Amino acid sequence: MDEHIDSEAIGPNNVDVSTLEALMLHYQAADAAATERLLGALCPLLIRFFASMPDTRPVADDLAQDTLLRIHRARQTYRPGEPLLPWVYAIARHTRIDHFRRNRSRRAKEEPVDAADLQKFAAPPQESSNLREFDALLSNLPESQREVLTMLKVLGMTVEEVARATSSTPGAVKQKAHRAYETLRSVLERPSQGQSTAKERA
Amino acid sequence: MNGPHLQFDPERHTLTEAERRHLAECRSCQLLFGSAEPLGGASRPNAAVVNTILKDLKPVKPLPSVPRLALIFGTVLIAVLAIFTYLTGAKGFFMLSPMAQMLMFSIIGVGATVFSFSVAQQMIPGSLRRVPLLPVAIALCVAFAAVVGLLFWDVTSWAPPQMIHSCLWIGLGAAVVTAAIGSLIVRRGAWTDWFSSIVSIGALSGVSALLVLTVHCPILKASHIFLWHGGSIVIVMLAAWIVARRYR
Incomplete structure (x- = not known):
């Protein structure tokens, strides 16, 4: 996956949501130009979605491309007038879950190797220290709360959009976010004691 | 701290001067802002x-709305009921008192509506769910047990069963037919939560079994209803859960 379409050919990436929804309707009507523009606009959003979570960050680009294919197969399920991004993120989330499931079954068949041996050959990490600290901070949260918090605060989605994307109810999303804030607050206020307390709660 | 915490907006790529000043001083925002830094790599679709x-680009017709899809599943339940009533009769319906009819069919109606909507929502990614499914399912089970226990309680009938009653087979038959037709319909959708989707179809099939048995079965004893009618629902739900567990 190393050959890429020129972004100029597919238009600007930061298209507003109503434009995306209009492009989606043209996509459903098999308009090739609109399809290319829509795919070009969705790709950075999807990469950002996968890169915002540490466990899918290394494969964010591959998962984004996989999601585009899934979006194509599911394009008849988008309803005109409904918000597009929760629909896209719901499919992306399913891609992410499938990725974990595949990894889990693959790991079950693999022989474990000595991590210290691998470390000698590993490239130095390229992530910024802020990103590592952010990941460490979020590692205090259970997976479901981490996902909700990332969608709300990093991807900038509303509670209703997160509920739609995670097949949940707005009430459940609010509850998870509240619990996540409480945990993070305790971690940020007492950095040394907070991490163990938060893990116990999780 | 300098000013309020930063609010992340995915559409906006620059910070105001006030936000920059705040970011320079606030450790929490520095951590959160770090996660929003560009992460490198290509951000374009692969050629x-x-x-x-x-x-593969062909025009597609959008799926019907969730209420319309739910109506289709409701029609499936009625069709299954019609087929099984034709085959096995409707003695049970005429044996029930008006009060029992109202209570039993109210529970079945609520269950059919909730689970039809649930299956329909599973077909469309990003559908908004306003009602949590599990508490509703538990409430319906409790209501069913309470109604049957209050209306049809008979201590003398609690003897161990000698053989499998035909009600179990009729209930399972109705559930299997509903699940098969339902599965054909949901293939047009795109499941993003396989576990919930399969469990929802199982629950809808269970409601179908209960509907058919309530109309068919003239034995109005709590022991019989709990064991054979409830048993068919338990078997259907258990089968759905076992299949769905693979996708959890």
Whole structure:
């Protein structure tokens, strides 16, 4: 996956949501130009979605491309007038879950190797220290709360959009976010004691 | 701290001067802002992916709305009821008192509506769910047990069963037919939560079994209803859960 379409050919990436929804309707009507523009606009959003979570960050680009294919197969399920991004993120989330499931079954068949041996050959990490600290901070949260918090605060989605994307109810999303804030607050206020307390709660 | 905490807006790529000043001083925002830094790598669709999609580009008709899809599943329940009533009769319906009819069919009606909507929502990614499914399912089970226990309680009938009653087979038959037709319909959708989707179809099939048995079965004893009618629902739900567990 190393050959890429020129972004100029597919238009600007930061298209507003109503434009995306209009492009989606043209996509459903098999308009090739609109399809290319829509795919070009969705790709950075999807990469950002996968890169915002540490466990899918290394494969964010591959998962984004996989999601585009899934979006194509599911394009008849988008309803005109409904918000597009929760629909896209719901499919992306399913891609992410499938990725974990595949990894889990693959790991079950693999022989474990000595991590210290691998470390000698590993490239130095390229992530910024802020990103590592952010990941460490979020590692205090259970997976479901981490996902909700990332969608709300990093991807900038509303509670209703997160509920739609995670097949949940707005009430459940609010509850998870509240619990996540409480945990993070305790971690940020007492950095040394907070991490163990938060893990116990999780 | 300098000013309020930063609010992340994915559409906006620059910070105001006030936000920059705040970011320089606030450790919490520095951590959160770090996660929003560009992460490198290509942010464009792969040429092979775009070409594959463009080659396969055909017009598609959007799925019906969730209420319409739910109505289709409701029609399936009625069709299954009609088939089984034709085959096995409707003695049970005429044996029930008006009060029992109202209570039993109210529970079945609520269950059919909730689970039809649930299956329909599972077909469309990003559908908004306003009602949590599990508490509703538990409430319906409790209501069913309470109604049957209050209306049809008979201590003398609690003897161990000698053989499998035909009600179990009729209930399972109705559930299997509902699940098969339902599965054909949901293939047009795109499941993003396989576990919930399979459990919802199982629950809808269970409601179908209960509907058919309530109309068919003239034995109005709590022991019989709990064991054979409830048993068919338990078997259907258990089968759905076992299948769905693979996708958890």
